[in-house]
Amino acid sequence: MIVRALLAAATLAFASPHLHAETLVTALSTERVSIESNFTGSGVVIFGTVERDRQTVARADPYEIVVTLTGPLRSMVARRKERVAGIWINRASGELPRVPSFLAIATTAPMADVAGNRVRAGQGLGFDMLPTRGLPDALPPVRTEFDAAFLRLMQKEGLFTLNEGRVEFLSPQLFRAPIDLPANVPIGWYTATVYLFSGGVLLAKTTQDFSILKGGFEQTITDLAHRRPAVYGLATVIVACFTGWLAGVAFRRD
Amino acid sequence: MDLYLPIAEMPMNLFLLLGMGAAVGFLSGMFGVGGGFLLTPLLIFSGISPAVAVASVSSQIVANSASGVLAYLRKKTVDLKLGLYLTLSGIIGSAIGVWVYGALRGIGQLDVVIALCYVAFLGTIGMLMAVEAIRAILAKRRGTPLPVRRPGQHSWIAGLPLRVRFHRSRLYISALPVIALGASIGFLGALLGIGGGFIMVPALIYLLRVPTTIVIGTTLLQTLGTMAFTTFMQSATNQTVDVILGLALMVGGVVGAQFGARVGQSLRGETLRLLLGLLVLSVGLRFAVDLVARPAELYSISRMGGG
Numbered sequence: 001m002i003v004r005a006l007l008a009a010a011t012l013a014f015a016s017p018h019l020h021a022e023t024l025v026t027a028l029s030t031e032r033v034s035i036e037s038n039f040t041g042s043g044v045v046i047f048g049t050v051e052r053d054r055q056t057v058a059r060a061d062p063y064e065i066v067v068t069l070t071g072p073l074r075s076m077v078a079r080r081k082e083r084v085a086g087i088w089i090n091r092a093s094g095e096l097p098r099v100p101s102f103l104a105i106a107t108t109a110p111m112a113d114v115a116g117n118r119v120r121a122g123q124g125l126g127f128d129m130l131p132t133r134g135l136p137d138a139l140p141p142v143r144t145e146f147d148a149a150f151l152r153l154m155q156k157e158g159l160f161t162l163n164e165g166r167v168e169f170l171s172p173q174l175f176r177a178p179i180d181l182p183a184n185v186p187i188g189w190y191t192a193t194v195y196l197f198s199g200g201v202l203l204a205k206t207t208q209d210f211s212i213l214k215g216g217f218e219q220t221i222t223d224l225a226h227r228r229p230a231v232y233g234l235a236t237v238i239v240a241c242f243t244g245w246l247a248g249v250a251f252r253r254d
Numbered sequence: 255m256d257l258y259l260p261i262a263e264m265p266m267n268l269f270l271l272l273g274m275g276a277a278v279g280f281l282s283g284m285f286g287v288g289g290g291f292l293l294t295p296l297l298i299f300s301g302i303s304p305a306v307a308v309a310s311v312s313s314q315i316v317a318n319s320a321s322g323v324l325a326y327l328r329k330k331t332v333d334l335k336l337g338l339y340l341t342l343s344g345i346i347g348s349a350i351g352v353w354v355y356g357a358l359r360g361i362g363q364l365d366v367v368i369a370l371c372y373v374a375f376l377g378t379i380g381m382l383m384a385v386e387a388i389r390a391i392l393a394k395r396r397g398t399p400l401p402v403r404r405p406g407q408h409s410w411i412a413g414l415p416l417r418v419r420f421h422r423s424r425l426y427i428s429a430l431p432v433i434a435l436g437a438s439i440g441f442l443g444a445l446l447g448i449g450g451g452f453i454m455v456p457a458l459i460y461l462l463r464v465p466t467t468i469v470i471g472t473t474l475l476q477t478l479g480t481m482a483f484t485t486f487m488q489s490a491t492n493q494t495v496d497v498i499l500g501l502a503l504m505v506g507g508v509v510g511a512q513f514g515a516r517v518g519q520s521l522r523g524e525t526l527r528l529l530l531g532l533l534v535l536s537v538g539l540r541f542a543v544d545l546v547a548r549p550a551e552l553y554s555i556s557r558m559g560g561g
Contacts, residue, residue, distance in 0.1 A: 038258065074558075076556070076558060079556075081553075083548075217260075221260045221498070225261055225497075233485060236313050237313070237485050240482070241317070244504070245321065247321045247511075
């Protein structure tokens with residue numbers, strides 16, 4: 001994992017016009033979060049260092065780090081209620097093809113201070129720049145009322161979070177970014193992306209995958225429900241009848 | 255103590271689930287109804303998605319009615335033939351209900367249809383029950399006996415063709431209203447996550463004139479059969495039955511039901527019907543207020559294609 005991150009960082013460094021720019025080396029505190037029966041939320045910490053060598057230019061501006069943790073992409077529908085014949089029902093709707101089901105952003109400083117709109121739009125970085133129609137563009141995305149509602153509701157549910165100042169530098173080069181995983185965190189594959197900025201310019205970027213999966217027993221039940229739905233249904237009915245029968249016997253008074 | 259629900263994909267407090275099961279079980283034991291019409295809204299209110307709530311409650315209703323049916327079978331107050339007619343037609347209704355449920359979820363109109371059905375059915379039935387019970391109580395106070403049913407006195411509904419004899423209920427009535435009733439309850443059960451006892455009981459008493467002693471046991475038998483099928487269908491087609499959630503509700507429910515039944519036996523019939531009527535009516539009103547009042551949040555999001 002670390003080797004891959006190094007390679008990615010090295011490739012990026014060589015591809016950029018600054019030949020001797022900084023490189024990022026990052027690591028996750030865990031690569032797999034397992035959800036057991038007592039799961040009520042968890043956390044993951046992203047560590048990293050800003051690697052410099054002798055030829056790296058001295059920067060006038062401090063380093064700023066932005067970390068994003070993106071959950072599995074899903075196609076969503078946002079709907080708006082309207083009053084029809086006295087009652088409120090869903091009328092107009094807007095589709096959001098392939099948007100993250102979870103997005104946690106942590107930074108060292110307020111997002112607006114880290115980078116300008118144009119830079120962030122190109123990276124799709126920040127809730128205001130998150131692309132809801134395909135890939136990020138050089139221009140800030142145009143928002144419909146449904147996009148806005150989606151972003152607002154996801155934040156309300158705690159699935160989209162922004163923590164400005166949560167990333168801290170432990171030394172001039174070493175930083176850590178703790179990210180909370182709430183109890184309702186979606187299951188699936190996640191991508192942790194670390195951006196290094198200085199003076200509003202993106203210097204380096206790394207990505208790492210990790211997974212949030214159900215534990216043994218929980219996964220067995222889910223597998224059974226999805227792969228053998230008839231067996232699962234029959235087993236549930238038998239369990240229910242047995243529970244009822246047991247209660248009838250246990251509380252029998254005559 | 256929190257328990258992670260694998261199909262709902264969220265944790266919930268175990269004692270909250272047991273408590274909800276027990277409270278609803280208590281009421282259902284007291285009134286002889288399934289209690290799904292209370293439990294499903296409670297779960298949705300707790301944050302469980304309507305799809306998982308409706309489907310998982312059906313498994314809890316199976317457990318509850320299974321224990322009830324056993325008790326009534328021992329007392330021999332179940333009309334097996336009538337129960338069988340109602341169950342078979344209920345299964346047909348349930349299959350249609352599961353299908354309609356999926357279709358409505360796809361176009362995003364499931365919530366409003368559920369709410370409208372709750373208002374219509376709970377409102378009407380609750381009102382009828384309350385009014386009837388109040389009249390019975392007043393009549394008793396004044397000392398004027400209510401007109402009692404005489405054998406052979408049937409409504410026009412019973413006189414339709416295809417007559418069948420139900421010995422246990424001492425009835426010789428058309429099979430058509432029986433099948434229509436069973437199918438409607440099965441349909442509503444699958445769509446709304448309710449057993450339908452609170453509709454079935456008055457319908458059997460007032461429409462088909464089944465003797466009151468037979469009604470509850472027979473209703474429970476129909477609920478057991480139809481809901482067992484619904485649980486199976488929801489698992490097989492929508493994969494939304496959470497067995498862990500269902501089990502927690504079952505355990506709370508069956509225990510609560512035992513205590514509820516004891517309290518129910520010590521209350522007078524009219525009082526019981528008045529209380530149940532008011533309870534049903536208030537849940538219906540709650541849904542009506544939500545439909546008419548301007549919602550705090552006009553927007554909602556869901557996964558494309560339901561979920």
